Amino acid sequence: MNRISVGDASLTSILQRQGAALKADMQRASTEVVTGRQTDTAAAVRGDLTTLAALDASLGRLAAYRSTAADAGFLSGAMQTTLATLTSVAGPAATALLRAASMTTPSQVNTAAAEARVRLDTALGAINTQVAGRSVLSGVETGVSPLGTAEELLAALETAVTGATTTDAIETAVRGWFADPAGYGTFYRGGVAQAPVPIAPGESADLAVTALDPAFRDTLAGLAMAALLDRGLMNSQPSARVDLANRAGLMLQNSEDARVGLAARIGIVEAQIETASTRNGAEDSALKIARSAIGAVDPYEAASRLEELQAALEALYLVTARVSRLNLAEYIR
Incomplete structure (x- = not known):
């Protein structure tokens, strides 16, 4: 059976994309930990913004x-x-x-x-x-x-x-x-x-x-x-x-x-x-x-998610560092 391998350039590109995605996720997680709210409110209410719009309208009138x-x-x-x-x-x-x-x-x-x-x-x-x-x-x-x-x-x-x-x-x-x-x-x-x-x-x-x-x-x-x-x-x-x-x-x-x-x-x-x-x-x-309760995050879950992302990012950096050191001399050795 022929083995399909990923070239160095492709692997580097994959690692970069994964790194960028993890950084974006960490940024969102950090924001949620600080604010106590989900960054994507629409996703939190599953696209139903009726209640949120009604609350905002009432707050505007007040x-x-x-x-x-x-x-x-x-x-x-x-x-x-x-x-x-x-x-x-x-x-x-x-x-x-x-x-x-x-x-x-x-x-x-x-x-x-x-x-x-x-x-x-x-x-x-x-x-x-x-x-x-x-x-x-x-x-x-x-x-x-x-x-x-x-x-x-x-x-x-x-x-x-x-x-x-x-x-x-x-x-x-x-x-x-x-x-x-x-x-x-x-x-x-x-x-x-x-x-x-x-x-x-x-x-x-x-x-x-x-x-x-x-x-x-x-x-x-x-x-x-x-x-x-x-x-x-x-x-x-x-x-x-x-x-x-x-x-x-x-x-x-x-x-x-x-x-x-x-x-x-x-x-x-x-x-x-x-x-x-x-x-x-x-x-x-x-x-x-009431408005703050919509899209609010559990502080413990948000902190755990942030730690998981930090660990994943550190692991990715470790893999990237090892891949970047690969060369013919290291391969032969």
């Missing part, structure tokens, strides 16, 4: 909810900060105006009016606050400031109170301008309130708050009426100025209810966002655990 919930929480926090600033402005202004009215001295009224004018700037600045390049209280028009400047506001009010000769008439004109869509409504530059934001499956956070809310409008009305005194309103009638200072102080005091009410409504939404975020986080963790 990631979107996480983003919108974080954005809503950021927005609600900014609103609460604005309200806190208004309260810190309105409280001292109301106290100063009521104290000045009780003293009935022109200098005290002048000082309180000047202070109210400065605080009006602060209040408008807080309402016009932009966070991450977006106006918080402009509704859908996040690219513009919701309100104009204090100078523009007071100029419009001066026009509105023109012809009013009594404190009753002036207060009525100021209140009317702030309640009028053609007054404060046109001073507002933002858009309609934003739609509810989805924060979890079947759940949305409603932060439909703009600078048109009474919490902001009533506070500005009290500050603005007091600031008109700083611009010389009723200068020739000291007693009327005292009365207006008292009325402005009371307006600011009464505006606290609207601010507290709005802060409470936003606080409820903040709690809702926190609860939804916690629930989303728990579901995300559970889904990730």
Whole structure:
């Protein structure tokens, strides 16, 4: 019988192919030992990727909810900060105006009016606050400031109170301008309130708050009426100025209810966002655990497989080394 032998070149090629295959297998085995997952997930699930696709889709939706919930929480926090600033402005202004009215001295009224004018700037600045390049209280028009400047506001009010000769008439004109869509409504530059934001499956956070809310409008009305005194309103009638200072102080005091009410409504939404975020986080963790279980490898089996491949590769290297040393002199010997 004739023997069929493999030539040196063919044997070398075979050994090289085997070496390359063993190295590739070792690389995969090493990866599986480190990650605890099979490198070929499709093979692990026998080509049925339905469950894996469903898990990935759910994780993607939760990631979107996480983003919108974080954005809503950021927005609600900014609103609460604005309200806190208004309260810190309105409280001292109301106290100063009521104290000045009780003293009935022109200098005290002048000082309180000047202070109210400065605080009006602060209040408008807080309402016009932009966070991450977006106006918080402009509704859908996040690219513009919701309100104009204090100078523009007071100029419009001066026009509105023109012809009013009594404190009753002036207060009525100021209140009317702030309640009028053609007054404060046109001073507002933002858009309609934003739609509810989805924060979890079947759940949305409603932060439909703009600078048109009474919490902001009533506070500005009290500050603005007091600031008109700083611009010389009723200068020739000291007693009327005292009365207006008292009325402005009371307006600011009464505006606290609207601010507290709005802060409470936003606080409820903040709690809702926190609860939804916690629930989303728990579901995300559970889904990730379930996904990790698909295609997971047994650590002991993976380590044993790696050792086997290392031993096979070492044996191949030994054979290759011996074959590479074969020559005629070694054969004859």
